[in-house]
Amino acid sequence: MKKLVKNAYLLTMEKEVDGSLRQPFLGEILIDGDNIVQVGEHLNEIETVGVEVIDGKDTLVMPGLVNTHSHAGMSLLRGYGDDLPLNTWLFERVFPVEDNMTPEDVYWGSMLSICEMIRSGTTCFADMYFFADALAEAVAETGIRANISRCIDHSEAKLKESCDFYTKWQGAAGGRITACLSPHSPYLCPPSFLREMAAEAKRLNTFLNIHLAETAKEQADYEREYGKRQMEKLEEVGFFDLPVLGAHLVHISDKELDILARHQVAAAHDPRSNLKLGNGVAPVSKMLAKGLTVSIGTDSSCSNNNLDMFEELRMAALLQKGITGDPTVLPAGETLTCATVNGAAALQLQAEIGTLTVGKKADMIFVDLTKPHMQPGHDKISDLVYAAKGSDVKTVLVNGEILMKNYELLHIDEERVMAAAKQAAQRITAK
Amino acid sequence: MKKLVKNAYLLTMEKEVDGSLRQPFLGEILIDGDNIVQVGEHLNEIETVGVEVIDGKDTLVMPGLVNTHSHAGMSLLRGYGDDLPLNTWLFERVFPVEDNMTPEDVYWGSMLSICEMIRSGTTCFADMYFFADALAEAVAETGIRANISRCIDHSEAKLKESCDFYTKWQGAAGGRITACLSPHSPYLCPPSFLREMAAEAKRLNTFLNIHLAETAKEQADYEREYGKRQMEKLEEVGFFDLPVLGAHLVHISDKELDILARHQVAAAHDPRSNLKLGNGVAPVSKMLAKGLTVSIGTDSSCSNNNLDMFEELRMAALLQKGITGDPTVLPAGETLTCATVNGAAALQLQAEIGTLTVGKKADMIFVDLTKPHMQPGHDKISDLVYAAKGSDVKTVLVNGEILMKNYELLHIDEERVMAAAKQAAQRITAK
Numbered sequence: 126m127k128k129l130v131k132n133a134y135l136l137t138m139e140k141e142v143d144g145s146l147r148q149p150f151l152g153e154i155l156i157d158g159d160n161i162v163q164v165g166e167h168l169n170e171i172e173t174v175g176v177e178v179i180d181g182k183d184t185l186v187m188p189g190l191v192n193t194h195s196h197a198g199m200s201l202l203r204g205y206g207d208d209l210p211l212n213t214w215l216f217e218r219v220f221p222v223e224d225n226m227t228p229e230d231v232y233w234g235s236m237l238s239i240c241e242m243i244r245s246g247t248t249c250f251a252d253m254y255f256f257a258d259a260l261a262e263a264v265a266e267t268g269i270r271a272n273i274s275r276c277i278d279h280s281e282a283k284l285k286e287s288c289d290f291y292t293k294w295q296g297a298a299g300g301r302i303t304a305c306l307s308p309h310s311p312y313l314c315p316p317s318f319l320r321e322m323a324a325e326a327k328r329l330n331t332f333l334n335i336h337l338a339e340t341a342k343e344q345a346d347y348e349r350e351y352g353k354r355q356m357e358k359l360e361e362v363g364f365f366d367l368p369v370l371g372a373h374l375v376h377i378s379d380k381e382l383d384i385l386a387r388h389q390v391a392a393a394h395d396p397r398s399n400l401k402l403g404n405g406v407a408p409v410s411k412m413l414a415k416g417l418t419v420s421i422g423t424d425s426s427c428s429n430n431n432l433d434m435f436e437e438l439r440m441a442a443l444l445q446k447g448i449t450g451d452p453t454v455l456p457a458g459e460t461l462t463c464a465t466v467n468g469a470a471a472l473q474l475q476a477e478i479g480t481l482t483v484g485k486k487a488d489m490i491f492v493d494l495t496k497p498h499m500q501p502g503h504d505k506i507s508d509l510v511y512a513a514k515g516s517d518v519k520t521v522l523v524n525g526e527i528l529m530k531n532y533e534l535l536h537i538d539e540e541r542v543m544a545a546a547k548q549a550a551q552r553i554t555a556k
Numbered sequence: 557m558k559k560l561v562k563n564a565y566l567l568t569m570e571k572e573v574d575g576s577l578r579q580p581f582l583g584e585i586l587i588d589g590d591n592i593v594q595v596g597e598h599l600n601e602i603e604t605v606g607v608e609v610i611d612g613k614d615t616l617v618m619p620g621l622v623n624t625h626s627h628a629g630m631s632l633l634r635g636y637g638d639d640l641p642l643n644t645w646l647f648e649r650v651f652p653v654e655d656n657m658t659p660e661d662v663y664w665g666s667m668l669s670i671c672e673m674i675r676s677g678t679t680c681f682a683d684m685y686f687f688a689d690a691l692a693e694a695v696a697e698t699g700i701r702a703n704i705s706r707c708i709d710h711s712e713a714k715l716k717e718s719c720d721f722y723t724k725w726q727g728a729a730g731g732r733i734t735a736c737l738s739p740h741s742p743y744l745c746p747p748s749f750l751r752e753m754a755a756e757a758k759r760l761n762t763f764l765n766i767h768l769a770e771t772a773k774e775q776a777d778y779e780r781e782y783g784k785r786q787m788e789k790l791e792e793v794g795f796f797d798l799p800v801l802g803a804h805l806v807h808i809s810d811k812e813l814d815i816l817a818r819h820q821v822a823a824a825h826d827p828r829s830n831l832k833l834g835n836g837v838a839p840v841s842k843m844l845a846k847g848l849t850v851s852i853g854t855d856s857s858c859s860n861n862n863l864d865m866f867e868e869l870r871m872a873a874l875l876q877k878g879i880t881g882d883p884t885v886l887p888a889g890e891t892l893t894c895a896t897v898n899g900a901a902a903l904q905l906q907a908e909i910g911t912l913t914v915g916k917k918a919d920m921i922f923v924d925l926t927k928p929h930m931q932p933g934h935d936k937i938s939d940l941v942y943a944a945k946g947s948d949v950k951t952v953l954v955n956g957e958i959l960m961k962n963y964e965l966l967h968i969d970e971e972r973v974m975a976a977a978k979q980a981a982q983r984i985t986a987k
Contacts, residue, residue, distance in 0.1 A: 200931070200932075203939070205934040207888060207935070207941075208883065208887035237928055240928040241929045397874055399878060400875060402877070403877045430938070430939070430942035436867065447831030447837060448831075449834070451641075452642060453639055497672040497970065497973075500631070500974050500981075501632060501978040501980075501982070503634065508634070511638060511862070512635065512857070512861040514946070542928075543931050550934065
């Protein structure tokens with residue numbers, strides 16, 4: 126069945142010929158199945174018999190936000206061990222509890238995260254964790270879009286598991302699920318293993334998702350062990366010859382930045398997690414100046430602690446201005462581009478999502494413009510970046526399906542998810 | 557009429573004997589008129605005939621948040637000139653438009669801000685702006701609590717206006733309105749004038765609210781002009797002999813920090829505004845270590861751009877961890893203390909508000925615990941700081957009156973406010 130979005134301000138996230146962002150305009154979007162088939166200002170003549178009309182009055186419709194770094198199952202650990210030194214948190218809180226987790230726990234944690242993501246306007250996310258099948262099932266059921274990988278340390282058995290996961294799920298759920306390979310990080314995966322993973326990724330024709338240079342300590346340790354910094358070593362072993370999505374990238378030298386730029390590595394910038402864990406601020410302004418594809422991620426709700434991409438993209442913009450002392454860096458339009466267009470590109474989905482363009486998948490969110498904090502509305506793009514909240518997202522479509530309508534999740538029993546997640550969280554943290 | 561809050565988790569923000577924050581517990585609060593008369597776990601035996609019962613099931617009740625730095629009327633300028641260099645923004649956008657503003661504009665801008673503040677859990681705010689009577693009328697009508705001052709530059713006429721405003725409004729609206737004196741800043745008010753204002757404040761038995769060391773440039777200019785940094789000069793002229801609330805305090809030396817500590821100057825920390833305008837990060841961890849009363853403010857929605865104190869306090873906590881590299885600084889409990897107890901103290905209202913304590917005013921907010929991002933609920937204090945949103949505030953009481961109930965503003969015609977504010981905003985920005 127066709128769907129027609131009417132009466133909404135449309136922010137397509139497309140560029141004008143001069144490179145500037147196309148300004149929002151009142152218009153319509155026609156959707157056929159999972160595709161956008163028309164976008165414009167004069168679709169009112171369209172035959173609406175047999176077409177589901179979605180009234181977008183007093184909303185702005187834009188592409189769904191793309192969260193390029195998450196561990197959805199970890200929502201079970203939200204608030205479990207905050208304000209602790211990094212190693213205490215990891216070794217005394219996170220790791221022991223993860224040892225208690227079953228695939229069912231990861232399923233319920235993922236379901237909880239998916240509820241939160243849909244509610245706050247995320248329509249696609251990249252996830253690396255264990256029991257990846259459980260997450261994939263949650264994604265298949267709920268209607269959201271995701272790129273999923275089995276995150277692994279140095280283990281041939283896990284690498285095989287990882288490749289098997291890829292083969293099983295790539296393109297599943299009507300194309301909503303894609304997959305890739307995820308070595309955890311250079312500090313858990315030695316160079317030879319990273320080379321092997323890159324070869325496997327090449328064979329599967331996919332990309333690599335990895336944590337890079339998150340903490341100062343890991344870079345110092347790496348230099349001590351390998352005599353080089355992470356990006357230098359990874360370039361040497363050919364890891365960057367494939368498309369790579371690197372999360373964090375906080376502690377990188379200018380030389381490493383050049384390596385990333387040369388190989389068109391995409392960055393998943395996780396500003397709140399980097400602050401909360403005491404890791405600092407990634408040099409995002411420099412990355413953008415060098416032409417890197419900077420996307421935005423929340424990391425897990427165990428180190429953040431919510432998955433609201435509006436808060437995250439706002440943090441990205443505010444932080445770069447404050448740190449560089451220049452209020453003109455990461456302006457509103459560029460920040461929204463990071464959270465949509467660049468997110469799509471980082472996941473190799475630039476042909477599918479990221480803009481409201483004819484031929485792309487119908488992934489879009491309706492932002493309520495009637496709240497006090499969205500008035501008086503001088504500049505809608507600025508309001509989206511500097512004032513809007515995840516809780517302003519009123520309606521959400523993914524792949525042409527309505528997942529939330531007027532603040533109500535249509536396909537998820539949210540009460541049941543919250544109760545099951547709570548029970549799982551209590552069980553895995555019981556002493 | 558008495559009111560009884562039942563079935564809620566209570567976070568009183570009181571300290572245990574050992575100095576730690578009292579943990580949330582299931583309990584009741586009895587309110588008589590504008591006062592809290594009982595708080596406890598065993599009030600169920602209370603006679604409820606003639607008592608209005610407020611069911612707090614699935615909520616956490618805590619003291620209302622105190623926003624210690626705002627310019628409520630400026631909401632009319634939200635999104636009007638973001639991503640610009642500071643001076644372009646100020647001289648080409650803000651100042652020319654402010655010249656067009658009438659008291660009626662300030663009234664509608666203030667009303668819009670008050671809607672937003674109540675909705676996001678702020679029950680008391682400090683405000684310094686012009687046409688202060690218009691704001692005071694909005695505060696009187698809406699039921700919120702505020703400390704208001706006529707913010708002035710170097711002018712004897714304005715100083716008189718300022719003192720007259722104080723005399724007229726101090727203690728008005730059933731005590732909800734208090735006032736003080738506000739010299740704009742050391743760069744707009746020369747030392748001799750600051751001395752004069754301090755003398756007036758002493759005569760009126762009030763405190764002083766002032767912008768201090770917001771930008772690096774103003775400190776450099778000040779040193780060039782006066783041969784001293786701002787805090788050194790202000791101490792010299794006796795400005796700190798009275799209670800002072802200083803906003804921003806970003807660019808201060810260790811020596812200046814000692815001056816502030818010696819005189820028990822309270823700080824209004826405005827982390828998002830400081831970032832957005834490219835001014836940097838205030839040394840809050842050092843301030844707290846020196847024993848300063850650090851409170852939290854949003855600044856205006858023209859430099860922020862929303863008034864959500866949950867986002868603001870979260871920013872305060874995350875930023876200090878990230879900048880110091882220490883995830884243990886500004887832990888959740890201390891951050892909430894800044895936004896409640898310290899805010900009250902900064903406004904000389906420590907005997908009235910800031911905690912849920914018998915004898916204090918009934919200013920409290922009910923935070924909805926049923927949203928996905930508040931699960932699984934391992935640690936409610938942590939969830940409030942790192943996950944909660946202003947939009948989770950369900951019910952709000954100020955001075956014993958219910959201002960919002962189940963997400964609905966009871967005494968404000970919100971539609972009318974938004975329409976009038978929009979109209980005013982269009983008028984003042986018309987070329």
